[in-house]
Amino acid sequence: MQSLRFKAIDNLRLNAEVSVKASTKITGIFGENVFTMKVARQFLSDEAYKSLVNSIKGGKKIDRSMGNQIANGLRAWGESKGVTHYTHWFQPLTDLSAEKHDSFFTLKGDGTPIEEFEGGALIQQEPDASSFPSGGLRATFEARGYTAWDPSSPAFIVEIGHGKTLCIPTIFVSYTGESLDAKTPLIKALVALDKAAVDVAQYFDKNVTKVTATLGWEQEYFVIDASMANARPDIIMTGRTVFGHAPAKGQQLEDHYFGAIPERIYGFMRDYEQEAYKLGIPLRTRHNEVAPSQFECAPIFEEANLAVDHNTLLMDVMTRVAKRHGLIVLLHEKPFAGINGSGKHNNWSIATDTGVNLLAPGKTPKTNLMFLTFFVNTIKAVHDFAPLLRASIASAGNDHRLGANEAPPAIISIFIGKYLTEVLNQVETRVGGKFDEQDEAMLKLDIHKTIPELMLDNTDRNRTSPFAFTGNKFEFRAVGSAANCANAMTVLNSIVAQTLKQFKKDVDALIDGGDKKEIAIMHVIQKYIVESKSVLFEGDGYSEEWAAEAEKRGLPNVKTTPLALDAYLQEDAKKLFEGNDIYTHSELEARHEIMLEAYIKKVQIEARIMGELATSHILPSAVKYQNILLENVKGLKEVGLDEAAYSNQKSILEELSNHINAMSTGVRNMIEERKKANALTDTREKAIAYCDDVKGKHFDDIRYHVDKMELLVDDSHWLLPKYREMLFLR
Numbered sequence: 001m002q003s004l005r006f007k008a009i010d011n012l013r014l015n016a017e018v019s020v021k022a023s024t025k026i027t028g029i030f031g032e033n034v035f036t037m038k039v040a041r042q043f044l045s046d047e048a049y050k051s052l053v054n055s056i057k058g059g060k061k062i063d064r065s066m067g068n069q070i071a072n073g074l075r076a077w078g079e080s081k082g083v084t085h086y087t088h089w090f091q092p093l094t095d096l097s098a099e100k101h102d103s104f105f106t107l108k109g110d111g112t113p114i115e116e117f118e119g120g121a122l123i124q125q126e127p128d129a130s131s132f133p134s135g136g137l138r139a140t141f142e143a144r145g146y147t148a149w150d151p152s153s154p155a156f157i158v159e160i161g162h163g164k165t166l167c168i169p170t171i172f173v174s175y176t177g178e179s180l181d182a183k184t185p186l187i188k189a190l191v192a193l194d195k196a197a198v199d200v201a202q203y204f205d206k207n208v209t210k211v212t213a214t215l216g217w218e219q220e221y222f223v224i225d226a227s228m229a230n231a232r233p234d235i236i237m238t239g240r241t242v243f244g245h246a247p248a249k250g251q252q253l254e255d256h257y258f259g260a261i262p263e264r265i266y267g268f269m270r271d272y273e274q275e276a277y278k279l280g281i282p283l284r285t286r287h288n289e290v291a292p293s294q295f296e297c298a299p300i301f302e303e304a305n306l307a308v309d310h311n312t313l314l315m316d317v318m319t320r321v322a323k324r325h326g327l328i329v330l331l332h333e334k335p336f337a338g339i340n341g342s343g344k345h346n347n348w349s350i351a352t353d354t355g356v357n358l359l360a361p362g363k364t365p366k367t368n369l370m371f372l373t374f375f376v377n378t379i380k381a382v383h384d385f386a387p388l389l390r391a392s393i394a395s396a397g398n399d400h401r402l403g404a405n406e407a408p409p410a411i412i413s414i415f416i417g418k419y420l421t422e423v424l425n426q427v428e429t430r431v432g433g434k435f436d437e438q439d440e441a442m443l444k445l446d447i448h449k450t451i452p453e454l455m456l457d458n459t460d461r462n463r464t465s466p467f468a469f470t471g472n473k474f475e476f477r478a479v480g481s482a483a484n485c486a487n488a489m490t491v492l493n494s495i496v497a498q499t500l501k502q503f504k505k506d507v508d509a510l511i512d513g514g515d516k517k518e519i520a521i522m523h524v525i526q527k528y529i530v531e532s533k534s535v536l537f538e539g540d541g542y543s544e545e546w547a548a549e550a551e552k553r554g555l556p557n558v559k560t561t562p563l564a565l566d567a568y569l570q571e572d573a574k575k576l577f578e579g580n581d582i583y584t585h586s587e588l589e590a591r592h593e594i595m596l597e598a599y600i601k602k603v604q605i606e607a608r609i610m611g612e613l614a615t616s617h618i619l620p621s622a623v624k625y626q627n628i629l630l631e632n633v634k635g636l637k638e639v640g641l642d643e644a645a646y647s648n649q650k651s652i653l654e655e656l657s658n659h660i661n662a663m664s665t666g667v668r669n670m671i672e673e674r675k676k677a678n679a680l681t682d683t684r685e686k687a688i689a690y691c692d693d694v695k696g697k698h699f700d701d702i703r704y705h706v707d708k709m710e711l712l713v714d715d716s717h718w719l720l721p722k723y724r725e726m727l728f729l730r
């Protein structure tokens with residue numbers, strides 16, 4: 001029987017013959033499946049519309065009667081588009097979205113069939129959610145959780161085939177109110193940032209009444225043929241290859257980055273983009289990435305809460321649309337060894353309701369000082385809470401990038417460019433460390449004239465930094481490609497909120513002591529620069545010298561997830577989150593537990609699939625070939641040929657036998673380690689055992705032998721599609 005691998009190669013042509021609809025004008029379809037405010041205006045009464053607006057702008061609660069009206073409007077809109085079902089759409093702690101569909105259809109008491117959608121069902125639902133991760137929170141209180149409408153993110157319609165479902169973005173909390181999802185803490189962090197940033201922005205402009213965080217993510221991903229993936233149980237089960245020798249050609253020719261997009265992939269991109277546009281996801285760019293079969297897309301930035309929803313939604317859309325094309329999207333951070341992994345750069349800034357980007361250098365001395373204030377506060381936040389920021393991006397998948405030999409390092413540092421480094425130096429080394437009225441000149445630094453040009457110049461854009469200032473925003477580059485950005489965004493916005501709160505206190509204290517406002521601000525900025533400059537680094541973040549230098553500077557370099565997550569339970573983290581009403585202690589502990597458990601399960605599944613593949617795929621192929629060699633050597637010897645005639649086959653036989661033995665021993669030992677790890681009751685210790693003992697001691701070792709055998713064994717016996725086939729055939 002032909003193996004799946006060869007069937008997959010045969011299948012390529014068939015899979016490639018999917019036709020895509022012709023492109024349409026984007027503005028013609030953009031947001032057509034979104035309940036925008038414009039649509040709301042059409043489908044809601046004045047009263048209901050006003051109440052929706054108030055709830056979005058001012059976070060006001062919507063009462064039940066108004067809820068009924070809004071629900072009716074939503075249903076009318078949905079039905080006009082062919083919707084039959086609705087769902088609360090939420091983001092549990094799995095990095096995926098969750099939904100449970102209910103129909104509008106129901107029966108009256110007398111059996112009359114009707115379609116209805118009540119306010120109660122819009123505002124709150126009780127999904128039987130006991131099998132979502134809860135870190136023990138629900139077990140101890142109440143088995144159920146509930147989802148609650150988040151009006152700040154608009155409802156939308158998801159089309160799957162010809163079916164259409166109205167999705168209501170919701171948060172997910174336990175019965176006693178603890179958050180069980182990615183969104184609740186994010187929304188709280190955004191509220192904290194709003195308050196803290198408005199207080200500080202008002203030093204400069206009294207008209208500022210609201211500050212929002214903006215997020216523009218860049219999503220990297222791999223796309224491979226689905227039949228190939230189906231022949232790789234490791235990809236299907238874990239999203240990555242646990243075995244596979246590097247192909248003769250990898251990314252060394254640097255011919256893929258920004259190269260012509262392969263036609264088949266191009267069709268897929270256009271298809272998912274159209275779906276995304278209908279959902280109001282403002283995609284802007286698409287291009288090839290560095291590794292073969294790796295690509296990237298990025299939207300225009302949006303308010304952070306909405307941007308997070310859009311990213312989660314897009315990951316889902318891409319995965320679904322790929323199937324139509326006989327393709328599979330790999331969002332995993334490291335699907336293939338030896339070539340680049342994938343990240344999700346989080347471009348982040350803060351903007352006022354007066355239309356000012358607080359991280360864009362200003363045009364006047366006053367706005368320059370405002371820029372400098374938010375710029376330095378962000379640096380200080382990252383410096384003070386670096387371990388927490390590192391924890392926010394920790395996952396089994398991301399460990400392959402952070403702390404491995406790849407971008408970016410696990411050391412959190414900030415790149416700000418030559419010019420701003422100089423500006424900060426000047427502020428720091430002010431004569432006598434004092435500012436006075438005569439120093440107004442210093443406030444007139446021509447920051448605004450020089451920065452934009454410098455920043456647009458790519459030579460001043462360090463690509464190896466995990467956290468880089470890029471002209472009018474910071475780019476947090478260490479976020480994993482499969483992660484929900486909410487985690488990183490919750491932490492980033494929380495730490496900046498906390499730092500701004502402290503900044504306000506420090507400045508007010510100086511003002512109370514008699515300093516003029518601007519002078520007080522300069523003094524605190526100067527103090528913050530001194531306290532946090534060790535986090536600034538302009539050099540090559542991948543170099544060994546940096547690791548050594550960072551250690552000297554006392555910057556943390558935590559390479560693995562189980563240890564990185566400790567930061568969530570440190571005193572400063574507890575204080576930060578509780579003080580800003582983002583996580584209670586028990587929520588934090590639950591989250592920590594959930595993340596450790598996710599880590600354990602992922603490594604456990606990888607270990608199992610490794611063992612299974614080694615035994616049921618690799619070993620049989622290797623033994624078959626071993627026997628062929630054996631027969632050959634025996635036969636040549638038997639007919640009386642010199643050893644020279646079969647020495648080559650003999651040495652391959654020997655090599656192969658050694659690898660078979662070493663692989664099998666490795667698998668046995670790995671299973672032993674797993675048993676030991678499973679016996680541990682403390683979740684953290686168990687995660688560390690999985691990390692250091694199961695994975696650390698055995699994964700690379702087993703893989704080494706398997707990959708060696710891949711090069712030795714008769715190609716026609718090898719069952720798993722090879723890297724060159726997955727990465728270069730389409």
Ligand code: ADP
Pocket residue numbers: 214215216217218298299300301302347348349350357472473475
């Ligand atoms: P690259 O880093 O690849 O050069 P771009 O310069 O095209 O990427 O920008 C990347 C992302 O940054 C885009 O999603 C863009 O919308 C986003 N971005 C631009 N300005 C802001 C901002 N003020 N806040 C948040 N994101 C922003």
Ligand code: MG
Pocket residue numbers: 218345475
């Ligand atoms: Mg970028």
